[in-house]
Amino acid sequence: MDALVKATIESLCKKTLPETLEQLLLCLHSGLPLDDEDLVYNLKEGRELLTLLLQASNSETTAACFQDSASTLDSKHERAKKFHIDSATSGNSRASEELTTDLSKNENAPLSDDEAYALLAEMDNMEGSAPAPQAPQSQSQASLDMDEDEAMRLLAEMDEPVAVATPPSVTPKQALKQVSHHEEEHAEALFELDDEALVEIPEWEANEFQRDPSMLNDFIVNTDELMQTLDETILQLEQDPSNKKIIEEVFRSAHTLKGAAGMFGFKGIERVMHRMENLFDLIRKEKLLTDSRTIDVVFQGLDILRTLLTAIKDGKPCGVATVPIVEALGLAARGKYAATSKKSAAAPAAVTPEPARENSAPKAPSEDDGKVQKKKEPKEQSTIRVDLERLDVLVNLVGELVIDRSRFASIENELRTDYPQIKVGSNFSETVQLFGRHMNEIQDIIMKVRMVPIGNAFNKFTRVVRDISRSLDKKIELTILGEDAELDKTMVEQIGDPLIHLIRNCCDHGIEMPDVRVEKGKNPQGVIKLSAAQEGNHIAIKIIDDGKGIDPAVIRRKAVEKGLISDEAVLTERDILNLIFEPGFSTAEKVTNLSGRGVGMDVVRRQIMKLKGTIDLESRLGFGMTVTIRLPLTLAIVQSLLVKSRGETFAIPLNSVIESIRISPKDIQKVGDSAVYKLRDNVLPLVLLEEVMSLAIRDDQTVARAGKSKNRSDRLFVVVVGHPEHPTGIIVDQLLNQQEMVIKPMGPLMRNIPCVSGGAVLGQGEVVLVLDVPEIENIGRSRSRQSAA
Amino acid sequence: MFNIVGELDGDHNARDFSQVRQFIGLLVEKEEFLLPIEVTNEIIMMHQMTYVPRAPKFVDGVINLRGTILPAINLRKMLGNASTQFNGQCRIIIARCEDFTVGLIVDGITYVVALSQEELQVQTLKNKGTGSELISMISKRGNQINGVLDITKIVAETGISYHEEDLDEDAV
Numbered sequence: 001m002d003a004l005v006k007a008t009i010e011s012l013c014k015k016t017l018p019e020t021l022e023q024l025l026l027c028l029h030s031g032l033p034l035d036d037e038d039l040v041y042n043l044k045e046g047r048e049l050l051t052l053l054l055q056a057s058n059s060e061t062t063a064a065c066f067q068d069s070a071s072t073l074d075s076k077h078e079r080a081k082k083f084h085i086d087s088a089t090s091g092n093s094r095a096s097e098e099l100t101t102d103l104s105k106n107e108n109a110p111l112s113d114d115e116a117y118a119l120l121a122e123m124d125n126m127e128g129s130a131p132a133p134q135a136p137q138s139q140s141q142a143s144l145d146m147d148e149d150e151a152m153r154l155l156a157e158m159d160e161p162v163a164v165a166t167p168p169s170v171t172p173k174q175a176l177k178q179v180s181h182h183e184e185e186h187a188e189a190l191f192e193l194d195d196e197a198l199v200e201i202p203e204w205e206a207n208e209f210q211r212d213p214s215m216l217n218d219f220i221v222n223t224d225e226l227m228q229t230l231d232e233t234i235l236q237l238e239q240d241p242s243n244k245k246i247i248e249e250v251f252r253s254a255h256t257l258k259g260a261a262g263m264f265g266f267k268g269i270e271r272v273m274h275r276m277e278n279l280f281d282l283i284r285k286e287k288l289l290t291d292s293r294t295i296d297v298v299f300q301g302l303d304i305l306r307t308l309l310t311a312i313k314d315g316k317p318c319g320v321a322t323v324p325i326v327e328a329l330g331l332a333a334r335g336k337y338a339a340t341s342k343k344s345a346a347a348p349a350a351v352t353p354e355p356a357r358e359n360s361a362p363k364a365p366s367e368d369d370g371k372v373q374k375k376k377e378p379k380e381q382s383t384i385r386v387d388l389e390r391l392d393v394l395v396n397l398v399g400e401l402v403i404d405r406s407r408f409a410s411i412e413n414e415l416r417t418d419y420p421q422i423k424v425g426s427n428f429s430e431t432v433q434l435f436g437r438h439m440n441e442i443q444d445i446i447m448k449v450r451m452v453p454i455g456n457a458f459n460k461f462t463r464v465v466r467d468i469s470r471s472l473d474k475k476i477e478l479t480i481l482g483e484d485a486e487l488d489k490t491m492v493e494q495i496g497d498p499l500i501h502l503i504r505n506c507c508d509h510g511i512e513m514p515d516v517r518v519e520k521g522k523n524p525q526g527v528i529k530l531s532a533a534q535e536g537n538h539i540a541i542k543i544i545d546d547g548k549g550i551d552p553a554v555i556r557r558k559a560v561e562k563g564l565i566s567d568e569a570v571l572t573e574r575d576i577l578n579l580i581f582e583p584g585f586s587t588a589e590k591v592t593n594l595s596g597r598g599v600g601m602d603v604v605r606r607q608i609m610k611l612k613g614t615i616d617l618e619s620r621l622g623f624g625m626t627v628t629i630r631l632p633l634t635l636a637i638v639q640s641l642l643v644k645s646r647g648e649t650f651a652i653p654l655n656s657v658i659e660s661i662r663i664s665p666k667d668i669q670k671v672g673d674s675a676v677y678k679l680r681d682n683v684l685p686l687v688l689l690e691e692v693m694s695l696a697i698r699d700d701q702t703v704a705r706a707g708k709s710k711n712r713s714d715r716l717f718v719v720v721v722g723h724p725e726h727p728t729g730i731i732v733d734q735l736l737n738q739q740e741m742v743i744k745p746m747g748p749l750m751r752n753i754p755c756v757s758g759g760a761v762l763g764q765g766e767v768v769l770v771l772d773v774p775e776i777e778n779i780g781r782s783r784s785r786q787s788a789a
Numbered sequence: 790m791f792n793i794v795g796e797l798d799g800d801h802n803a804r805d806f807s808q809v810r811q812f813i814g815l816l817v818e819k820e821e822f823l824l825p826i827e828v829t830n831e832i833i834m835m836h837q838m839t840y841v842p843r844a845p846k847f848v849d850g851v852i853n854l855r856g857t858i859l860p861a862i863n864l865r866k867m868l869g870n871a872s873t874q875f876n877g878q879c880r881i882i883i884a885r886c887e888d889f890t891v892g893l894i895v896d897g898i899t900y901v902v903a904l905s906q907e908e909l910q911v912q913t914l915k916n917k918g919t920g921s922e923l924i925s926m927i928s929k930r931g932n933q934i935n936g937v938l939d940i941t942k943i944v945a946e947t948g949i950s951y952h953e954e955d956l957d958e959d960a961v
Contacts, residue, residue, distance in 0.1 A: 400856045648840055693842035746851060747889050749860045749947065754843055759851055759858040767839040767853045 216312075219264055221385070223309055226257045227302065228459070234298055235462050241283075241290035251280045257305075268322045269308050275329035276301050282333055297332040299463070301325050388489070391449060398446045399742055403765050405439040408432050448486070451633070454532045454539070455483025457496045461503055461530060468507040475514050475524055476507055481531035487539055491611055491631060495541070498604040502543050502627050503528060505601075510547030510625060520622070522546065538613075538630045546624040550617070552576040577617040581605040612638065612655045638743050640760070640770065642736035643719060645689040649768045650732075651741060651760055656773040658720045658727055660735055665716055677718065677729060686718065686729040687779055689771075692755055722777045730776060743770055755779070808906065812928070812937065814899035815882065817868045821899055823928055823937045830883040830890065832898055836861075845947040852892055854883060861892040862947055868923070886944045893943070904928050909937070922946075 233250045240246060258273035276298060282288040304325045412432045415422055458480050469476035487495070511517075511526030518524050529544040552573050559565045559579045571579075581601045608615050613631035632638065632655065640651035641660070661679070668675050668686065675686040718729040741760040746753070757772035812823035813832075838850040838861055849863045861881060878897040883890060912927045923943055924936035 396856050403856075648842075744856070744858050746858050747860060749845065749848070749889065749891060749944070750841065750851065750858075753841055756841070759839070761853045761856060761858070765853055766837050767851050767858055769839065769841060769851075 216264070219260055220309070220313055222260060223257060226253050226260075227306060227309065229253045230257070230302060231463055232459055234295060234302075235466070237283075237290055238292060238295045244284075247280065247284045251277065251284055254280055266308070266312060269305055272301055272305055272308070272322050272325055272329070275326050275333075279329055279333045288333065294332055297325075297328050299467075301329055395446055395450070398442055399761070402439055402443055403761070405436050407765070409436060450488050450490075451486035452489045452492050453483060454485050454487045454492055454495075454541070455480070457492045457499065458483050458530060458532070460496070461500065464500055464503060465507060465528065468504060472507065473513070474507065474511055474526060476511050476526045476528060478503075478528050478530060481529065482533050485532040485534050485539055487532075487631065487633060494607065494611055495629075495631065498607045498629075499530075499541070499543070501601075501604050503530070506543060506545040506547065510545040510549070512548055534633070535630070538632055541629040541631070543627040543629075544624065549621045549623055549625045550577060550580070550619040551621055552619070555579055574617075577619060580617070581615070612653065614655065638741060638760075638770075639738060640741050641719065641738055642768065643689070643717075643730075643732040644734035644736055645693065645732050648693070649736065649766075650689065650693070651739075651768045651770045652719060652721060652730070652773065653743075653770065654738060656721050658722070658724060660717060660719045661729075662715045663718055664714060668716075679720070679727075679729070682727075684718075684720065684727060684729045686731055687776055688731045690733075692730075692776060692779060721773045726777075728777045730771075741768075741770075809903040810906075810909070811901055811903045813882070813901055814935070815864075815880075815893075815895040815938075816878075816897035816899060817864050817895055820868075821935050822868070822924075823902065823935050824882065824884065824893075824940070825937065826901065828884045828886065828940045830885060833881050833883060833892075835879045835894075836881060836892075847947050849894060852881065854890075854892070857890070859883070859890055859892050861894055862943060863894045864943070865894060865896060867943065867946060884940050886940045891940075891944060902928075902930065904930065 230250065230253045233246055233253065237243070237246045237250060254273055254277045258270055258277055261267075261269035261273060279288070279294070279298065283290055283294075288294070304322065308322075409432055412429060416429070461480070462478055465476055465478040468474075506528050511528070512520070512522075514524035517526065527546050529542070531542045531544070533540055533542075555576050556565070556571070556579075559576070559582070560567050564579060564582050565571065581604070605615055608629055608631070611631055613629055616628045616630075617625065618628070619625040639654040641654055641657050643650055643652060663677055668677055670676075675688075677684045677686055717732050717735050719732060719735070720727045720729050722728045739762070741762065743758045743760050746756075746759045750756075750759075753769075755772050755775045756769045757775075758770045759767050760770055761767055811826040813826055813829055814821050814823055816822075833854070836852040836854075838852050840850045841848065841860075844850070844860070847862050847864075847867045848860045849866075850861055851858050852861050853859075876896075879894060880898050881892040881894055882898075883892055908929050910927045910929065911925070923938050923946060925939035925942065926937035928935045928937055
């Protein structure tokens, strides 16, 4: 037989037969009058195919068999049709959701059912034998027998309760009888499944995808994204369990993740994900109601998945047992939670402390749900992933072009003014101008390329607040505003940790227990507002809570206790509040797993300083507090103050400049060896830039010390830098201007230059040195300490 | 624009170039030195230089090479007692040393020469005059004898980070 014809027939069989089967099943189970035309068409199709096979095949008997089955099919179909009309009239055709009820209901008409089963079996006979028509005659008969089993199996696949219950050899009638016991068997089936789940499987199974580093990298990046989507959507689902769109989204993500993990042979992930997917499927089909307990189990699962994914990134299995969570998910699917908490507690994977399941806090009041819903759907973005290194090269090159542009402009200017005999022409000037304009645009865009919405860092906080509030038995709601504000990618990555810390602080120290809040006449549910907004070249991130705030008196007492300040120190309220950033400071009465060790705020401030940002506190005692973090939009470009000393230009990063003042040399007082200036009741230690930078030595001049009159001018410029509490003044010759600049490292040879943190290239191509303010501060401070001793 | 003076070995086409090494001839004061061509990236005109206070020895400052900030080592200071001002013939050779790049300020560039193994002699001259410690080989071309500079030795001579005392000497 022509192989092509055969293949075509086979594929047609494969297509038509399951379709027919499905339709028959549909009519069997739902009792709904079905589209007869479709069925008839399919049956006819099947018959034609059989005839074709008959012609092609040499086997007479097989052909006869087929012929027989086909004609029986036809007649049976007629009867089936009749049955449906019958059942329709007798009112048995009520549609119902559960397959099992259907089956038991159909028992009322056993005869018709039998027929229907027989019909189905027949169909499966055809399906079973059609793809292998050339089988030798003797085997053909056998295969027909076997096909009865096949039919049952196929049926079972579509109808699970029957599936488990039906041994391969039972006749359809027996199967029906067993259906009546479906309840027990259903449970049994699930139990069996769980039994299988209890066997620990190897976490990884090596395959070729896994060994391909670039594929693996893709997998890791993709799964990171998927996990994030899952986190977000599941939280949304908790708020709005009936939203079909959300559950579909959850299901999709889960499914994709499962598929990818399966492809790479990460069996552990695949299995957990599969269970989770089952659970989502039940939710999707509205067979399971979502409540916070379900979500808790799902989050536990996600935590385990995260551990597993981290293990993949690290390149070695972590050995986390997946059994407990698989079991928990299985139980959750059946709506049982009681035993869940203990078992899952055994799992070492929980990233964040999980609250106990039994005393689950009631869900947030529904009036707040509206707010979360209002959060607009993430807009469809078509994006491309670019290597950050490549992007940096591009940014650098654009920076070069900017410099070239200014050179062009100056050349053009020179030609026009200094060489009037050369006809420059308007064309040239225009081109130079146009070039300049385009360059500006390019520069703008290239700087925006690195920017990502800060929402990426914010979104995980919803989860954090949820977990903390449950473990503390507080009611806290987190509202996020301004997640569209854009920030340099590296900044968004690095701001996450300090923010988590601050939010935890709000939850732990700020927001009171619900009963206390009610006593104070507040809403029992505390609100933490996390907002971001652009303010010129900075982004301001605010964390506002409506908790109890900070009592400056308490801070002061604690600070005196810990010896951070002396008893009689005079401090403004702001100064006192800022004391909580000092290392070792904590107001928490006892150390909890969330906070109280006194390392936190210190670290937070250090991290924010590292990002060239500032942090500010504001407290309204009894009404909460506000933490404001200001960050530059990007680290690549830094606003700097250009100063001149002995003819050399230096840049001072503007974020460390407090103010610049002009003082008269005679106001400089000497304390021992060091010069100080009394600035508004504060003693300001002074350093002379030319001295720090040894500029005087280079010029081979006698060292002029600050405080001695130098006859240079009667006014000196002082740039006040450093921390507002203990500033340092830098004496410079001249203040030039304020400019945006790109700070660059100076290479290994120049790494250890004292008081210089890097270099920056200015518009005209010249290099200026950027001063290292903390180091200069140290010089000033060590001097005053020496003199004090 | 690089103004390379002299021939580019144009008349030596017949030679087997796989057997030779190429060198850039450079002038410090009036003396000619050679630098292996493998370590040189490019030669640029004298550049606007930024003075760096308390920089390592012999580092005059930093230059901006298309956005990259490089230290410029003054070979004239290192090899002689050059206090004369830079003139129009002065060039900066951008050279690689291990994984970083430095600029070398020289009084001029002569030409590129190709030398066979016979014309080179591994020879170190310890304390035999100014700058002799920077030489790792001697080249013999007819009557002409030139020292071949070793870039790693030049960089070491500046006394980077691990020579703290040098730093201090320079600063005081």
